[in-house]
Amino acid sequence: MKSATPKVLHEICGRSLVGHVVSAARVLDPEHLVVVVGHAREQVTAHLSETGADAVTAVQHEQNGTGHAVRIALEELAGAGVTVAGTVLVTCGDTPLLTGATLRRLADVHAADGNAVTVLSAEVPDATGYGRIVRELDGGAVTGIVEHKDATEAQRAIREINSGVFAFDGRLLSEALGKVRTDNSQGEEYLTDVLGILREAGHRVGAAVADDHREIVGINNRVQLAQARRMLNGRLVEDAMLAGVTVVDPATTWMDVSVTYEPDAVVHPGTQLLGATRLGAGCEVGPNSRLTDTAVGAGAVVSNAVAQGAEIGAGASVGPYTYLRPGTRLGGGVKAGSFVEMKNAQVGEGTKVPHLSYVGDAEIGEHSNIGAASVFVNYDGQHKHRTTVGSHCRTGADNMFVAPVTVGDGAYTAAGSVITKDVPAGSLAVARGQQRNIAGWVARKRPGSAAAVAAEAAGEGGAEDTGEGPASEG
Numbered sequence: 001m002k003s004a005t006p007k008v009l010h011e012i013c014g015r016s017l018v019g020h021v022v023s024a025a026r027v028l029d030p031e032h033l034v035v036v037v038g039h040a041r042e043q044v045t046a047h048l049s050e051t052g053a054d055a056v057t058a059v060q061h062e063q064n065g066t067g068h069a070v071r072i073a074l075e076e077l078a079g080a081g082v083t084v085a086g087t088v089l090v091t092c093g094d095t096p097l098l099t100g101a102t103l104r105r106l107a108d109v110h111a112a113d114g115n116a117v118t119v120l121s122a123e124v125p126d127a128t129g130y131g132r133i134v135r136e137l138d139g140g141a142v143t144g145i146v147e148h149k150d151a152t153e154a155q156r157a158i159r160e161i162n163s164g165v166f167a168f169d170g171r172l173l174s175e176a177l178g179k180v181r182t183d184n185s186q187g188e189e190y191l192t193d194v195l196g197i198l199r200e201a202g203h204r205v206g207a208a209v210a211d212d213h214r215e216i217v218g219i220n221n222r223v224q225l226a227q228a229r230r231m232l233n234g235r236l237v238e239d240a241m242l243a244g245v246t247v248v249d250p251a252t253t254w255m256d257v258s259v260t261y262e263p264d265a266v267v268h269p270g271t272q273l274l275g276a277t278r279l280g281a282g283c284e285v286g287p288n289s290r291l292t293d294t295a296v297g298a299g300a301v302v303s304n305a306v307a308q309g310a311e312i313g314a315g316a317s318v319g320p321y322t323y324l325r326p327g328t329r330l331g332g333g334v335k336a337g338s339f340v341e342m343k344n345a346q347v348g349e350g351t352k353v354p355h356l357s358y359v360g361d362a363e364i365g366e367h368s369n370i371g372a373a374s375v376f377v378n379y380d381g382q383h384k385h386r387t388t389v390g391s392h393c394r395t396g397a398d399n400m401f402v403a404p405v406t407v408g409d410g411a412y413t414a415a416g417s418v419i420t421k422d423v424p425a426g427s428l429a430v431a432r433g434q435q436r437n438i439a440g441w442v443a444r445k446r447p448g449s450a451a452a453v454a455a456e457a458a459g460e461g462g463a464e465d466t467g468e469g470p471a472s473e474g
Contacts, residue, residue: 001221005043014256014257014274014275016051017093018047018094019047020257021096023100023257024100024102025091025100028100028104028107030089031086035057036073037059037060038059038060038061038069039063056077056080057076058075058076060072064188065188065190066164066188069191070090070191074173074177084170087110087169088168088169088173089166089167090167091164091165095215095218097215097232098163098216099215102210103165109206110206116169116203117167117172117173117203118167119133119145119165120207121163121208121209122163124159124161127148127156130161131192132148132151133207135160141204141206143199144192144199145162147190149186150184165216172203176201177189180193180194181193236256236257237255240259243261245261245279246264249270253273259277259278260276260277262280262298263281264281264282265284266283266284267285268286268288269286270287270289271286271291278294280300280314283297283301286302291305292308294310297311297312297313297314297315301317302318302319304321305324306322306324307324307328309327310326310327311330312334313331313332313333313334314332314333315333316331316332319336319338321338322341322342323342324336325343328343328344329345331349332350334348335351335352338354338356340355341357341359341360344361344362345362345363348364348368348391351364353370354370360376361378361385362388364388365389365393368389369395370399371396374397374401375401376401377400377401377402385404386404387401387404388407390406390410391409393409393411395413396414399415399416399418405421407419407423408425408426412427413429414428417432
C-alpha cells in the first residue's frame with residue numbers, strides 16, 4: 001500500500017477493510033471470533049477495540065504463512081480453555097466485499113455435504129497470483145490447491161481460484177495443521193496444504209463456488225482499494241434505491257455502510273452521505289453536498305451544503321453553500337441560507353438565517369429572523385461564550401452579537417449595530433455611530449477624478465453636516 005497505515009486499516013465506505021470482514025463474520029453469530037494480528041498489531045488491536053469488534057486477537061510474531069496464522073488462532077483459544085470441535089471458518093482480513101450471506105452459504109454447503117473442509121472458490125477472468133483449485137479429471141471433487149508460484153503451466157490455465165476462505169471441521173483442522181510442511185517456494189506453512197492432508201486421510205474435500213467472483217477480491221494496492229470502493233458503493237446505492245430512495249445519478253453518489261434512509265428521499269448528483277447520516281422520508285439532498293453523521297428530517301431540502309454532526313429538522317431548508325458544523329440543531333422549517341455557517345447552535349422552529357452569516361455557540365428561539373451579514377462573536381481569544389436570541393426577534397443586517405449576550409423575545413436590533421449588552425424583550429437596540437456628511441469633500445480631495453465630475457454634474461453643493469437637527473435623527 002506504500003502507506004504509514006496498515007493495509008487492513010485502510011477504509012472504504014466508512015469502515016476499515018478488517019472491519020468489513022469482521023462485520024461479515026458477525027452475521028453468522030460465531031461462538032468465538034479471533035483476529036490474527038502481526039504487522040502493526042498495536043494499531044490493529046486498538047482499532048478493533050475502538051470499533052467495538054469484540055474479537056479475540058492472536059499475535060503472530062513471525063509471519064510464517066496462512067497455516068501458521070490459523071494454528072496461532074487455535075492455540076489462542078486453547079490457552080483460554082476453548083476446545084474447538086465445531087465448524088471453523090477462516091477468512092482473510094483484506095477482502096471487504098465478502099458478505100455474511102456468502103459465508104453462511106459456505107457453512108451450509110460444508111455441513112450439508114459432510115466435508116472435512118470446504119473452500120470458497122470463484123471463477124475469475126484473470127487468475128494470476130491466485131491459488132488454483134485442482135479437481136479430479138471429471139471436474140468433481142477437489143484434490144488440492146496449488147499456489148500460483150508453485151503451479152505448473154497446465155495448472156496456471158485453471159480459472160477457478162482459491163478465495164482464501166474456508167470452512168473446516170475444527171477437530172480435523174487441529175490435527176492436520178500439525179502435519180503441514182514448509183518445503184515450498186516460500187518456506188511457509190500453507191493452509192491450503194491441509195486440503196491434501198485431509199484428502200489423503202480419506203476425508204471429504206469440497207468447494208462452494210461464489211456467485212460473484214468480485215466478493216473475494218483482496219486489496220494489495222491503492223488501485224484495488226479504489227476499485228473495491230466503487231463496487232461496494234454500487235451495492236449500497238442499489239440497496240438504497242430498492243428501498244425507495246431516488247438516486248438521480250448513482251455514478252456520482254457515495255454512501256457509507258452506516259447510512260440509513262426512509263422511502264421517497266431524493267439524492268441529487270455529486271452527493272456524499274457519510275458516517276451515521278440519516279435521510280428522512282421525502283427529504284431532498286444535493287446536488288454537491290457532503291453530509292457526515294447528520295440527520296435530515298422529513299421533507300427537508302439540503303442543497304450544495306456541508307454538514308457534520310448536525311440535525312436538520314423536518315421541512316427545513318439548507319443552502320446553497322452552507323456549512324453546518326458539529327452540534328448544530330435546526331428545528332422544523334428553519335432556513336439556513338446561502339453562505340451561512342453554524343456551529344454548536346440550536347435554532348428554533350421557523351427561524352430564518354437567510355444569508356452571509358456566522359452563528360456559533362448560540363441559541364435562537366422560534367420564528368425569529370437574523371439579518372444578513374450577522375456574526376455571533378463567540379470567542380474572546382481564550383474562551384467560547386454563548387449568545388441567546390429569543391423567539392419572534394428581528395435583528396438587523398450587519399449585526400455583531402458579542403457574547404455573552406442575550407436578546408429577549410420580540411426584540412429588534414438596528415442594522416449595523418454591535419450588540420454588547422443584553423436587549424430586553426420587546427426593545428429596539430441601536431448601537432452604531434452617528435452619520436456625518438462632509439459636503440464638497442470629493443471636489444476638494446479628488447479634483448478631476450471621475451467621481452468629482454459626476455458629483456459636479458449632479459449639482460454638488462451644500463454645507464458640511466454638523467450632525468444637528470433633522471439630518472441626525474433616527
